[in-house]
Amino acid sequence: MASTSATDIPAEVQAVNVPDGTTDFIPLRGKKYDLKKPHITELPITWGNWYKHVNWLNTTFIIFVPLAGLISAYWIPAQTKTILFSIAYYYFAGLGITAGYHRLWAHTSYKATLPLKIWLAAGGAAAVEGSARWWSRDHRAHHRYTDTDKDPYSVRKGLLYSHIGWMVMKQNPKRIGRTDITDLNEDPVVVWQHKHYIKCVIVMALIVPTLICGLGWGDYAGGFIYGGILRIFFIQQATFCVNSLAHWLGDQPFDDRNSPRDHVITALVTLGEGYHNFHHEFPSDFRNAIEWWQYDPTKWCIWVWKQLGLAYDLKKFPHNEIEKGRLQQQQKKLDQKRATLDWGIPLENLPVVSWDDFVQESKNGKAWIAVAGVIHDVGKFIQDHPGGKALINSAIGKDATAIFNGGVYNHSNAAHNLLSTMRVGVIRGGCEVEIWKRAQAENKDIATVTDSSGKKIVRAGLQPTRVTPPVTTADAA
Structure with a gap:
């Protein structure tokens, strides 16, 4: 392929050298320095x-x-x-x-x-x-x-x-x-x-x-x-x-x-x-x-x-x-601070566990509970809970979503954040969390909020375990 010289380029598209003052230095006093001589x-x-x-x-x-x-x-x-x-x-x-x-x-x-x-x-x-x-x-x-x-x-x-x-x-x-x-x-x-x-x-x-x-x-x-x-x-x-x-x-x-x-x-x-x-x-x-x-x-x-x-x-x-x-x-500093905190294992990195295996592992001695499709190991926390130890024990091997989100007590944002550090798996069965996890694995366009380092941001009150109860309405006439 023949090369193109500058003379072949139309004049209207050729670059114009505009003096910018950065190359021609003219001393206003004193002698001119020989820039070729070693300094x-x-x-x-x-x-x-x-x-x-x-x-x-x-x-x-x-x-x-x-x-x-x-x-x-x-x-x-x-x-x-x-x-x-x-x-x-x-x-x-x-x-x-x-x-x-x-x-x-x-x-x-x-x-x-x-x-x-x-x-x-x-x-x-x-x-x-x-x-x-x-x-x-x-x-x-x-x-x-x-x-x-x-x-x-x-x-x-x-x-x-x-x-x-x-x-x-x-x-x-x-x-x-x-x-x-x-x-x-x-x-x-x-x-x-x-x-x-x-x-x-x-x-x-x-x-x-x-x-x-x-x-x-x-x-x-x-x-x-x-x-x-x-x-x-x-x-x-x-x-x-x-x-x-x-x-x-x-x-x-x-x-x-x-x-x-x-x-x-x-x-x-x-x-x-x-x-x-x-x-x-x-x-x-x-x-x-x-x-x-x-x-x-x-x-x-x-x-x-x-x-x-x-x-x-x-x-x-x-x-x-x-x-x-x-x-x-300010956001950059927040991101740096956020990176030093334990937010729990990301959902996309958790293993998918069948319901039967979840129940069986609970019977075998693991203190597992399921909240909003996410399995949590609460064994080390039961004795530290300020109240309701018996209720937690009764929820082992079961779906505790309703109990945790207002059926018994509408837990605070801090409780949801603490619960996130106990994640161990995701329930298989087509639940929303598993569908989201599968979409992530397949690189589908799933909107997430991330910080400047690319890590997912969990805003206050937006932990996946928080499920808003439906608004009570009047029965049909």
């Missing part, structure tokens, strides 16, 4: 090359500078005004990350006007966590490749690595998952900040807090140490908790296939980013917390900005879809 991370760490594996620029900003600030704080007293300013500047820089880098640029969960973009980009620079372009690129890769080798800060590589190790150790750019950042490359605020990132950091993270504290109340040194260096350290560690603690501590109310989790402690230190399980399920939602009592100041700020005309097009995932995800996860 340092491909070589083992030795005493002779360990320093080449360290990202010294990040290490300086994240470890050495905060350490120097901490030591300097011993000789520089903390003034009340400076501490209050540092806390306020902490929130300013924090919103630059959470509302700017994260929800605006990484996830485009809302749109912002130019003044708000500039304000958020300035706040992000004050946090010293990389440019908005670099931060958003890695974060999109984190969402696309969560918990895999292409995840830049995968918690599978260790809690310490996901918290800070991925920053202080060099990463192979060929191993980080590629993502589309076309929109970021077309945003003039993002591009400008990326090109002039170091200058932005020096000004916003160090010079501005120093001048405010110095010109405001004469505390230049305190502004530099507390409003600058130490504030940077605290906000970096808080943000890094989203990469580490938020993937290790808390609950998973929407999906447990990956590591993200919800926890109020993480939310408190990250301005609301701690509801991470929700966020990974619904990343385009401008909220992280959807309940009124959950702490998410970033969400509240975005909402206020909308009222002021600074933000618009706030995205919210449909409530119906959110509740479906929550319900499915």
Whole structure:
């Protein structure tokens, strides 16, 4: 058979190559890297090359500078005004990350006007966590490749690595998952900040807090140490908790296939980013917390900005879809719990026993009773029954359906569940249970309710031994 070349395919049905931003990476600053050259991370760490594996620029900003600030704080007293300013500047820089880098640029969960973009980009620079372009690129890769080798800060590589190790150790750019950042490359605020990132950091993270504290109340040194260096350290560690603690501590109310989790402690230190399980399920939602009592100041700020005309097009995932995800996860947990319980031998796995054999085995000493066509061995339960031992003994070798379902006592759902654990067989004779069992063996279309693992679900009050008595009606005239 002759092969068909691409030129033989009509033009209207040929696939069109649409640029998606994942293949052509154009650096906006610095030198171009030779991707064909072996990266340092491909070589083992030795005493002779360990320093080449360290990202010294990040290490300086994240470890050495905060350490120097901490030591300097011993000789520089903390003034009340400076501490209050540092806390306020902490929130300013924090919103630059959470509302700017994260929800605006990484996830485009809302749109912002130019003044708000500039304000958020300035706040992000004050946090010293990389440019908005670099931060958003890695974060999109984190969402696309969560918990895999292409995840830049995968918690599978260790809690310490996901918290800070991925920053202080060099990463192979060929191993980080590629993502589309076309929109970021077309945003003039993002591009400008990326090109002039170091200058932005020096000004916003160090010079501005120093001048405010110095010109405001004469505390230049305190502004530099507390409003600058130490504030940077605290906000970096808080943000890094989203990469580490938020993937290790808390609950998973929407999906447990990956590591993200919800926890109020993480939310408190990250301005609301701690509801991470929700966020990974619904990343385009401008909220992280959807309940009124959950702490998410970033969400509240975005909402206020909308009222002021600074933000618009706030995205919210449909409530119906959110509740479906929550319900499915609850059902999955129920299924896992159900699998640990003894529901008795499934009816389709029970042997079929003739009535005569049932009677004969009962005469031979087995405490067998029949309820709704299912044989139960109640020998170990007779002495534990709270009442009616004589009645149970009188039903051995007989059909006790009527007695069990209201003829003498209308047993509870718990009694039917307990009885199911005593099944030993099914009566032959065309009864409903045997017909169902035969249909199962023949792969006939018999409707059953099963859980996510394929096991049959027995709802409350629906044990096969429960037979609803007929409704009493008036005799015919």
